[in-house]
Amino acid sequence: MTPLTHERYCDEIVLRTDALRYAVADGDLDARVPTCPEWTLRDLAVHVGGAHRWVGEIVRTRATEEVPDERVPHFTPDGDDPAVLDAWLAEGAAQTAGVLREAGPELPVWSWSWEHSAGFWARRMAIETVVHQADAALAAKVPYAMAQDLAADTIDEWLDIVAFAAGSGYDPQAAELRGGGRSIHLHATDAPGAEWLIEFGEDGFTWRRAHEKATVALRGPLTDVMLVFNRRLAPDSDRVEVLGDAELLDFWLARSSFG
Numbered sequence: 001m002t003p004l005t006h007e008r009y010c011d012e013i014v015l016r017t018d019a020l021r022y023a024v025a026d027g028d029l030d031a032r033v034p035t036c037p038e039w040t041l042r043d044l045a046v047h048v049g050g051a052h053r054w055v056g057e058i059v060r061t062r063a064t065e066e067v068p069d070e071r072v073p074h075f076t077p078d079g080d081d082p083a084v085l086d087a088w089l090a091e092g093a094a095q096t097a098g099v100l101r102e103a104g105p106e107l108p109v110w111s112w113s114w115e116h117s118a119g120f121w122a123r124r125m126a127i128e129t130v131v132h133q134a135d136a137a138l139a140a141k142v143p144y145a146m147a148q149d150l151a152a153d154t155i156d157e158w159l160d161i162v163a164f165a166a167g168s169g170y171d172p173q174a175a176e177l178r179g180g181g182r183s184i185h186l187h188a189t190d191a192p193g194a195e196w197l198i199e200f201g202e203d204g205f206t207w208r209r210a211h212e213k214a215t216v217a218l219r220g221p222l223t224d225v226m227l228v229f230n231r232r233l234a235p236d237s238d239r240v241e242v243l244g245d246a247e248l249l250d251f252w253l254a255r256s257s258f259g
Contacts, residue, residue, distance in 0.1 A: 006105035010097040010123035016129035027140025049089045056096035063110045134232045148191045151226040162256045173255040175231035185214035188222035216244035
């Protein structure tokens with residue numbers, strides 16, 4: 001699949017937020033989110049909108065260090081009115097996408113990651129919203145769909161993040177993703193070329209796009225494979241198929257659960 005552009009990520013921040021807003025408007029704001037049970041639907045929406053505005057402020061100010069939440073203008077909505085929440089979400093997404101477009105992907109800014117650029121944040125915020133759109137859809141019981149290239153990139157990015165967390169010591173659980181001779185194959189049945197091979201070594205794991213036999217395989221439509229991989233769909237769902245050592249897939253999911 002062709003890599004997504006910076007402009008596309010900026011567009012998707014707005015489009016995915018619009019889809020999340022639709023789910024939030026259709027749901028009970030006090031309902032618990034099944035995939036984030038510590039949050040209500042309102043909490044989820046505030047989390048997403050706050051993340052957008054935080055990143056917008058990082059890029060707008062060309063920050064060289066982490067920006068505290070209290071320095072982010074309008075970090076939370078004013079009051080509990082659902083209409084205010086909806087407008088706040090829409091405004092924050094549009095503002096952040098605009099700041100990222102103006103900055104361009106190469107602008108150096110602070111990030112917690114291996115890449116310190118506005119381009120990193122455009123991708124991160126687009127994919128953050130992809131995943132939380134699924135949370136909102138589940139909570140509101142509305143349909144969820146995702147473009148195949150964006151769903152595939154969501155898997156790519158999460159593998160990069162878990163590898164960074166494991167290799168940098170950022171997350172002790174991720175550092176346990178090791179052990180030679182084992183592997184996981186992700187196979188999207190509806191998208192040619194959307195396959196991944198995760199190989200465990202004694203010092204960690206590596207990944208690549210490949211179709212090869214593995215210790216365990218997760219097969220199904222690309223969006224469903226992505227949702228399982230992001231712990232938004234149970235691996236025993238009838239929408240996907242697990243072949244081989246299911247405990248290895250569970251091992252991965254349990255130790256990549258910091259996001």
